[in-house]
Amino acid sequence: MQExxxxxxxxxxxxxxxxxxxLVMFVTLYWVVSLLGMTDMDTVEFGESGGDADVSNLSSTGFFTGLMLKFGLYGVPLIIILTLIxxxxxxxxxxxxxxxHQYFDSGVLYYVFGTGALIFVLVVSMWLTGVIISPIRKNIAKIPKRNAISNVGKTAIVRTLSVTDKHGEAELNDGGAGLILxxxxDMNENSLKQGDKVVLVEYLNEANVYLVAPVKDK
Structure with missing residues (x-):
């Protein structure tokens, strides 16, 4: 067993x-940190939010962005894409x-074939990941979009350990499964912590985030 x-x-x-x-160790650590509420997940979006991106012209995009578009790696949280890959x-x-690999246990061939295998495996992994998330992305696109502005003024509960100008999430009770926002x-308020009640003050469409302020106890 030990052997x-x-x-x-x-x-x-x-x-x-x-x-x-x-990479597996990294994504595992990220999931643990995320479950503890120490970070939030972003969705990879290109073009229209939630829709299929235009891959007919990749020359106008950067190499990394074009590569992700080519393999259909968008429309779901980036950590899910990295996890699958x-x-x-x-x-x-x-x-x-x-x-x-046992046939190339040393020398130049070890690294030549190893590098070739690395590139091949990476390409196949990206392709398979794109195939797997394709139906998920399409189903997400079919979900009617809520009017984000209509949530302004509502009260939510902070779910991350802290809220900064870089990250933060809150859970809004919408009468269903709840929304993670x-x-x-707002106004450089850096004292918010997990479990605090906040009011959604303003929605920033371009950043897809809400500015929040603490709910004052009466």
Whole structure:
């Protein structure tokens, strides 16, 4: 049992698998931090919000943005995209390490074939991730958009550990499952913490965030 575990650790530490091992560790840590309310998740959007992006002309976009558009990696939280790419890439690279990489255990060929496998696995992982999130993105696009401005004046509860001008989330009871809203403090109010009640003062459309102020106890 111990020997099998050591073999497993060795394989996930080999090139190129260790690249995806590191990514899996990163996204796992991010999910833990997110569940603790220490950060919020952003959705990757290009073009019209929630709709399909125009991939007919990628020359006007940056390389990274164009690559994500090409593989359909948009319309859902970025951490979900990274999680899927990491997990798929880890499995594929682990299989490569287990069955093929043993024939190139040293020298130049070790890194040449390892780098080739890394690129191939990354491309396949991005493609499969795009296939997986495609129906999710389309279903999200079909959901009728709520009038965000109509939430202004309502009371929500802070769910992140703190609220700064960089991050913050609050939960709004809408009579259903509840809404998770991105919030920022109004008038440089930096004392907000998890569990505080806040009033939604203003909605900033371009940033898709609400300015909030603490609810004063009577």
């Amino acid at each position: 099998s575990f050591l073999i497993f650790i060795t394989k996930i530490s080999l090139y190129p698998t260790f690249v995806f091992t590191g 990491s997990l798929i890439g880890w499995v594929l690279s682990y299989l490569y390490t287990s069955f093929l 991105k919030i920022r403090p």
